[in-house]
Amino acid sequence: MSFELCTRIVNAIDADGPIPFSRYMAMALYESGLGYYVNGLHKFGAAGDFVTAPEQGSLFALALARELDRAAQALGPDWTALELGPGSGALARDVLLQLERPPARYLLLEPSAPLREVQRATLQDLPEDLRARVEWIGAPPASEFDGAIIANEVVDALPVERFGMTGSGIDQYRVTIKNGRLAWSTAPAEGRLLESVEHIVSDLAEPPGPGYVSEVCVDLAAWLATVTAPLARGLVFAVDYGYPRREYYHPDRTEGTLVCHYRHRAHFDPFFWPGLTDISAFVDFTAVAEAGRRVGLEIAGFTNQAGFVLGSGIAERLDAVTDERERIRLSGELKRLVLPGEMGEKFKLLALVRDFEHSPDAFALSDQLGRL
Ligand SMILES: C[S@@+](CC[C@H](N)C(=O)[O-])C[C@H]1O[C@@H](n2cnc3c(N)ncnc32)[C@H](O)[C@@H]1O
Missing domain, CATH: 3.40.50.12710 (Rossmann fold)
Structure with missing residues (x-):
């Protein structure tokens, strides 16, 4: 099941290039019949993965x-x-x-x-x-x-975006393939992600410095x-x-x-x-x-x-x-x-x-x- 989902994720990366983390997370959790929440396997309680x-x-x-x-x-x-x-x-x-x-x-x-x-x-x-x-x-x-x-x-x-602060701006974290495995890549953040992170930073007394990585649910x-x-x-x-x-x-x-x-x-x-x-x-x-x-x-x-x-x-x-x-x-x-x-x-x-x-x-x- 995980193999089939990985194939779909790899196909998406082959077709569109590195994908935003939010798209990867949405596929990992909700891809029809295969994602974590929709594949019919146990999740909750002692026999599952976590206890709420x-x-x-x-x-x-x-x-x-x-x-x-x-x-x-x-x-x-x-x-x-x-x-x-x-x-x-x-x-x-x-x-x-x-x-x-x-x-x-x-x-x-x-x-x-x-x-x-x-x-x-x-x-x-x-x-x-x-x-x-x-x-x-x-x-x-x-x-x-x-x-x-x-x-x-x-x-x-809910799927989130991952971002990183660079010395000169804000990067979006994306998911790509390196040496046959899923791996991170980055590209300058744009659009709604950039707006969301700029809003967050403007609200903080101590803005995060270069190398800082976090998430935001756009x-x-x-x-x-x-x-x-x-x-x-x-x-x-x-x-x-x-x-x-x-x-x-x-x-x-x-x-x-x-x-x-x-x-x-x-x-x-x-x-x-x-x-x-x-x-x-x-x-x-x-x-x-x-x-x-x-x-x-x-x-x-x-x-x-x-x-x-x-x-x-x-x-x-x-x-x-x-x-x-x-x-x-x-x-x-x-x-x-x-x-x-x-x-x-x-x-x-x-x-x-x-x-x-x-x-x-x-x-x-x-x-x-x-x-x-
Ligand atoms: C971590 S589980 C929590 C389950 C439960 N509320 C509990 O506390 O045990 C997340 C739940 O949210 C559902 N979910 C995910 N995306 C959703 C959405 N956009 N709207 C409503 N429910 C969603 C999942 O299918 C799953 O049932």
């Missing part, structure tokens, strides 16, 4: 459900939930099971056909009343809705505009590993943020077995906030995962658990979600709202808006 917060257990979903319940109170019973890139479907299942005010519709926007099947299997045992609310869609709904959009670890999977604003277009009134939760811009493009982070996963090992070689390895980049949350403002969304909160989970009050739930084994299991799960060396600091939550008054309770414990 919803795969750890249901505590993260419970924290989110608490916040969604508060929003649902104001939105009314006809509210819609739209989850982007739902992966295994675990978050959808556990949020639906733990909501006190479930939405009238829970829409799953999943571009990958094999993943839609995984999600169907995960959700099939939901009580009929909840299962009847679930619907798969291939594109954002054409008609407007009031509700909430959830994107957990989706932005990190299509982020267009993607956010498309997926949030039908949201008439409500909120958006973007959850991912990432940093505010000043930390993302910190002068010490000279090698960028690309990270690949293969069977629970993180590595940094995006050319290692294309199609079998996940490739992602950390998220510039300042860019997500900027893109949101451009499409009429306001920033309602920004915090790290520790702040969000602890702020939601779910830790107190552990006190009520009487079964000792269950209590130990839950406290292990909680630690993985909140400890700074685990997911607690690396993962951030950004809440955006449109025509909706909502200050997320769970963000109040550790409001980090000033970092954006």
Whole structure:
């Protein structure tokens, strides 16, 4: 499978010359039938390549459900939930099971056909009343809705450009073939990439110097505009590993943020077995906030995962658990979600709202808006 995908990548390079990294990443992840997210192989959980917060257990979903319940109170019973890139479907299942005010519709926007099947299997045992609310869609709904959009670890999977600072300008990193292997080449950056990097640099107190390499998701604003277009009134939760811009493009982070996963090992070689390895980049949350403002969304909160989970009050739930084994299991799960060396600091939550008054309770414990 990886061999077939490599042949397609080589053919693209033969036809067009060195290709932008964003095109390589799009092929490695989404090339029809062969890319990492569309080839039908295991990805999530113990048998896959990585474990996301919803795969750890249901505590993260419970924290989110608490916040969604508060929003649902104001939105009314006809509210819609739209989850982007739902992966295994675990978050959808556990949020639906733990909501006190479930939405009238829970829409799953999943571009990958094999993943839609995984999600169907995960959700099939939901009580009929909840299962009847679930619907798969291939594109954002054409008609407007009031509700909430959830994107957990989706932005990190959007293809990025890689760029490098030279003494005299900015280079685009491209993918070529050298000695029969995939390899990097560079060319002066132009167009939208050049504009995006110039914008970033103009926003930094300490601009990166020669030799500095990093990434930028040039299509982020267009993607956010498309997926949030039908949201008439409500909120958006973007959850991912990432940093505010000043930390993302910190002068010490000279090698960028690309990270690949293969069977629970993180590595940094995006050319290692294309199609079998996940490739992602950390998220510039300042860019997500900027893109949101451009499409009429306001920033309602920004915090790290520790702040969000602890702020939601779910830790107190552990006190009520009487079964000792269950209590130990839950406290292990909680630690993985909140400890700074685990997911607690690396993962951030950004809440955006449109025509909706909502200050997320769970963000109040550790409001980090000033970092954006
Ligand atoms: C890293 S997985 C995260 C899965 C899940 N949300 C979780 O946290 O376990 C990325 C997901 O985003 C989906 N995805 C990729 N590009 C997307 C896009 N443009 N719109 C919506 N979903 C997308 C992938 O197919 C996959 O389901």
